[in-house]
Amino acid sequence: DVVMTQSPLSLPVTLGQPASISCRSSQSLVYSDGNTYLSWFQQRPGQSPRRLINKVSNRDSGVPDRFSGSGSGSDFTLKISRVEAEDVGVYYCMQGTHWPRTFGQGTKVEIK
Amino acid sequence: EVQLVESGGDLVQPGGSLRLSCAASGFTFRTYWMTWVRQAPGKGLEWVASMKQDGSEEYYVGSVRGRFTISRDNAKNSVYLQMNSLRAEDTAVYYCARGGYGYSYWGQGTQVTVSS
Numbered sequence: 726d727v728v729m730t731q732s733p734l735s736l737p738v739t740l741g742q743p744a745s746i747s748c749r750s751s752q753s754l755v756y757s758d759g760n761t762y763l764s765w766f767q768q769r770p771g772q773s774p775r776r777l778i779n780k781v782s783n784r785d786s787g788v789p790d791r792f793s794g795s796g797s798g799s800d801f802t803l804k805i806s807r808v809e810a811e812d813v814g815v816y817y818c819m820q821g822t823h824w825p826r827t828f829g830q831g832t833k834v835e836i837k
Numbered sequence: 838e839v840q841l842v843e844s845g846g847d848l849v850q851p852g853g854s855l856r857l858s859c860a861a862s863g864f865t866f867r868t869y870w871m872t873w874v875r876q877a878p879g880k881g882l883e884w885v886a887s888m889k890q891d892g893s894e895e896y897y898v899g900s901v902r903g904r905f906t907i908s909r910d911n912a913k914n915s916v917y918l919q920m921n922s923l924r925a926e927d928t929a930v931y932y933c934a935r936g937g938y939g940y941s942y943w944g945q946g947t948q949v950t951v952s953s
Binding site: 726762764766768773774775776779780785815817819821822824825826827828829830831 | 872881884899936946
């Protein structure tokens with residue numbers, strides 16, 4: 726199985742400051758069709774997960790542009806340019822290239 | 838508006854069975870893979886199973902293979918998860934999600950508790 730490793734697992738951030746989460750996969754996530762199926766999800770306290778980013782860098786509809794995804798192969802990053810109070814929650818990366826699908830452990834973002 | 842509404846969660850004894858349902862609306866159901874993801878108390882997300890649009894392909898996480906079965910009824914816009922031989926470690930909130938490789942919409946989840 727592909728192991729997804731996120732870091733850090735806890736991320737205290739000052740409001741208005743940037744934040745960055747790393748996600749590394751144990752195998753390349755490039756699929757035979759040329760796409761890289763790496764998604765980022767946000768889970769606010771008490772809520773269902775919500776997808777923010779699909780295929781590495783494509784922001785979902787309604788997602789603020791302070792969220793951005795980048796990376797390639799097996800090394801990916803989610804960045805928040807300026808953290809707002811509503812960004813508190815747990816963030817997960819997930820690979821959709823290989824079966825079984827696998828998630829990272831989650832990164833808890835909190836306000837300092 | 839896309840909606841996914843799960844139901845069927847309950848308290849069940851170890852070794853028991855349960856069938857979860859997910860009713861979809863607001864999109865052309867038959868054109869999408871459908872997926873179940875679970876989250877144990879205080880833990881992260883775990884992909885459980887996915888099924889192709891026409892039901893011709895299905896995939897499972899190793900820990901449930903042979904015990905859980907995903908199915909769908911495109912006429913009823915619904916996907917199901919039949920769970921047999923339930924174990925304490927299957928206790929979780931089970932989410933239904935749209936898609937096969939990246940889940941654009943999620944339901945609110947249904948709680949499954951396996952305990953004597």
